[in-house]
Amino acid sequence: MKESPRPYHHGHLREALLKAAEKALESGGAQTISLRELSRELGVSHTSPRRHFADKQALLDALALRGFERFEIALGRAAAASGDFKSRLTKLTRAYVNFALKHPALLSLMFEAKHRVDAPRELLEASEKAFAHAHSTYAAGQAAGEVIPGDPWRLSLVVFAAMQGLMVLSTNGKFKGIPLDHLVGEIIERIILGLRPR
Amino acid sequence: MKESPRPYHHGHLREALLKAAEKALESGGAQTISLRELSRELGVSHTSPRRHFADKQALLDALALRGFERFEIALGRAAAASGDFKSRLTKLTRAYVNFALKHPALLSLMFEAKHRVDAPRELLEASEKAFAHAHSTYAAGQAAGEVIPGDPWRLSLVVFAAMQGLMVLSTNGKFKGIPLDHLVGEIIERIILGLRPR
DNA sequence: GGCACTATGTTGTCAATGGAAACATGCTGC
DNA sequence: GCAGCATGTTTCCATTGACAACATAGTGCC
Numbered sequence: 001m002k003e004s005p006r007p008y009h010h011g012h013l014r015e016a017l018l019k020a021a022e023k024a025l026e027s028g029g030a031q032t033i034s035l036r037e038l039s040r041e042l043g044v045s046h047t048s049p050r051r052h053f054a055d056k057q058a059l060l061d062a063l064a065l066r067g068f069e070r071f072e073i074a075l076g077r078a079a080a081a082s083g084d085f086k087s088r089l090t091k092l093t094r095a096y097v098n099f100a101l102k103h104p105a106l107l108s109l110m111f112e113a114k115h116r117v118d119a120p121r122e123l124l125e126a127s128e129k130a131f132a133h134a135h136s137t138y139a140a141g142q143a144a145g146e147v148i149p150g151d152p153w154r155l156s157l158v159v160f161a162a163m164q165g166l167m168v169l170s171t172n173g174k175f176k177g178i179p180l181d182h183l184v185g186e187i188i189e190r191i192i193l194g195l196r197p198r
Numbered sequence: 199m200k201e202s203p204r205p206y207h208h209g210h211l212r213e214a215l216l217k218a219a220e221k222a223l224e225s226g227g228a229q230t231i232s233l234r235e236l237s238r239e240l241g242v243s244h245t246s247p248r249r250h251f252a253d254k255q256a257l258l259d260a261l262a263l264r265g266f267e268r269f270e271i272a273l274g275r276a277a278a279a280s281g282d283f284k285s286r287l288t289k290l291t292r293a294y295v296n297f298a299l300k301h302p303a304l305l306s307l308m309f310e311a312k313h314r315v316d317a318p319r320e321l322l323e324a325s326e327k328a329f330a331h332a333h334s335t336y337a338a339g340q341a342a343g344e345v346i347p348g349d350p351w352r353l354s355l356v357v358f359a360a361m362q363g364l365m366v367l368s369t370n371g372k373f374k375g376i377p378l379d380h381l382v383g384e385i386i387e388r389i390i391l392g393l394r395p396r
Numbered sequence: 397g398g399c400a401c402t403a404t405g406t407t408g409t410c411a412a413t414g415g416a417a418a419c420a421t422g423c424t425g426c
Numbered sequence: 427g428c429a430g431c432a433t434g435t436t437t438c439c440a441t442t443g444a445c446a447a448c449a450t451a452g453t454g455c456c
Contacts, residue, residue, distance in 0.1 A: 010405075031229075036442065045406045047444080052404090056443065108310070111366050124369075131367075153374050157381070158388050161363030168309050168362045169329075169355065171322070176351050187356050190392035208434075234413060243435045245415080250433090254414065399456090406449070413442075420435065426428090 014052040016042050021063055025105045030060060030112075061120055064113035067106045068126035072133070074099050079133035085141035090188055092137055093163055097184055100167045107167070134160055141195075148197045159191055212250040214240050219261055223303045228258060228310075259318055262311035265304045266324035270331070272297050277331035283339035288386055290335055291361055295382055298365045305365070332358055339393075346395050357389055 010016065020041050024033045035056055036046045053059040078095035081088055100107050113119060114127050134156035141147035147155065166180060166187070173180055208214065218239050222231045233254055234244040251257040276293035279286055298305050311317060312325050332354035339345035345353065364378060364385070371378055 013404080034442065035444095046442090047407085048405050050444075104313075112306070115369060151374075154376070154381070154384065157364070157367065157373060158360060158385050161367055161385070162356060162360040163363060164366045165359030165362030165364070166355070168366065169359055171313065175355060176349075178352070183352070183355070186352065187359070190353075190356050191389060193392035194388035194390070211433080232413065233415095244413090245436085246434050248415075397456100399454105401453080401455095403452080404450080407447085408445105409447105410445080411443095414440095416437105416439085418435100418437085421433085423432080424430090426430105 010042065010044055010048070013042070013044060013048060017049055017052060017059065018063060018066065021059055022106065025063065025109065026103065029105055030109050033060070035059070060109060061113050061123060063106070064110045065120075065123055065126055067103065067110045068123065068130055071099055071107075071110070072126065072130035075130055075133040079137050085137075085144060085146035086188070086192055088137050088140070089159065089192065090185065092134060093159060093184055093188055094181075096160065096163050097166070097180055100163070101173055101180065104167070131156070131160065145197065147195050155195060158195075159188065162187055162191065208240065208242055208246070211240070211242060211246060215247055215250060215257065216261060216264065219257060220304065223261065223307065224301065227303055228307050231258070233257070258307060259311050259321060261304070262308045263318075263321055263324055265301065265308045266321065266328055269297055269305075269308070270324065270328035273328055273331040277335050283335075283342060283344040284386070284390055286335050286338070287357065287390070288383065290332060291357060291382055291386055292379075294358065294361050295364070295378055298361070299371055299378065302365070329354070329358065343395065345393050353393060356393075357386065360385055360389060 017038055020038045021033055024038065033056075035049045039046045039048060049059065053062065074095050075092060078091045079088070081091045083091075110127075114123055135152045138147060138152035138156045142149060142152065163184075166175070166183065169175065170180055175183060215236055218236045219231055222236065231254075233247050237244045237246060247257065251260065272293050273290060276289045277286070279289045281289075308325075312321050333350045336345060336350035336354045340347060340350065361382075364373070364381065367373065368378055373381060
């Protein structure tokens with residue numbers, strides 16, 4: 001039955017919808033995603049998405065959730081590197097920036113979804129999990145005496161906030177014509193100076 | 199004719215639309231703004247907004263532009279304060295955070311609008327103008343020998359990026375239960391240490 | 397082996413929306 | 427006082443998200 005011209009059941013509709021939605025997201029923002037448009041692309045009827053997502057928002061939330069999962073993986077890989085605090089923090093930060101540059105619309109969607117008052121708990125948890133990698137990197141830095149004492153969450157906030165803000169303040173991956181990539185090192189340098197015990 | 203039950207011309211429709219749109223924005227996000235809904239509230243026909251805004255996006259852009267203008271005023275007032283670099287930077291940063299906490303949805307809209315590929319030039323200029331206050335604060339700090347030399351734009355980026363990120367990473371005005379207000383001083387402290395000549 | 401159950405997709409329909417065109421009204425400058 | 431223009435209205439259309447009722451197919455149970 002797999003080869004019949006059009007099997008009644010799509011088979012992987014949920015996956016296919018998410019994939020198509022992400023493509024649409026990257027190429028035109030969350031606003032431009034239309035359930036009917038997606039259905040048309042996939043050759044299914046315009047209401048079939050409802051079997052998998054109660055709501056358009058539910059689809060967007062699912063997209064955000066997968067975003068956090070991939071984000072977590074990317075940060076996790078970077079955090080696993082060895083080296084001193086500075087080099088580890090740099091790796092982590094670059095992973096962050098790379099993700100943000102590769103999936104700008106997705107990242108926006110992720111944080112927007114997280115900030116909705118009725119954000120699903122799953123989403124908040126996925127976000128926590130991803131940022132936990134920063135927490136552990138800081139804790140290791142503290143253990144090695146390279147970082148002042150204090151709540152690692154609060155310390156890590158400084159760098160991540162700076163990176164996140166970097167994205168928002170920049171235009172088209174650049175700030176005043178300078179590629180973000182070049183700025184990462186500089187910013188980390190400044191911040192680490194403020195974190196070093198003295 | 200001003201007192202007739204319903205004058206044919208509204209008189210301040212553009213202003214009224216912007217005002218109503220901003221109210222809707224603050225209470226439900228840009229998504230929830232509907233031109234027809236706004237028209238109904240104002241008691242005009244559902245197509246009248248088109249006389250003032252070619253497009254829904256045009257209305258949102260106008261909203262963003264006014265946001266940048268008010269933002270610029272707030273930062274300008276803070277930047278005008280006297281004192282040493284740290285106190286001036288703190289004032290500036292608090293102005294930023296206050297604005298962000300008071301108008302979260304507007305701030306998102308502002309940066310989103312600025313990032314659109316076809317963002318109107320006006321918007322970019324308004325954004326530049328607002329952030330120029332940071333530039334001048336840094337330049338003054340350098341002149342007084344309180345800040346390391348270097349392009350003030352790049353230096354100011356660190357603090358503003360951190361603040362902007364703080365907003366994005368926080369949830370409901372708090373980070374790990376700590377009000378953002380309390381974090382501002384801490385973050386500035388860390389960053390200034392990295393900016394101080396040594 | 398057959399039959400109910402359930403998951404998945406479809407058809408038909410609705411109200412709301414953004415947008416466009418043609419028209420109405422009233423202000424303003426000559 | 428009138429011609430032209432700015433502003434608002436009416437009417438219409440295609441698209442959209444959502445809903446209900448129905449169709450199809452795969453699964454488990456006897």
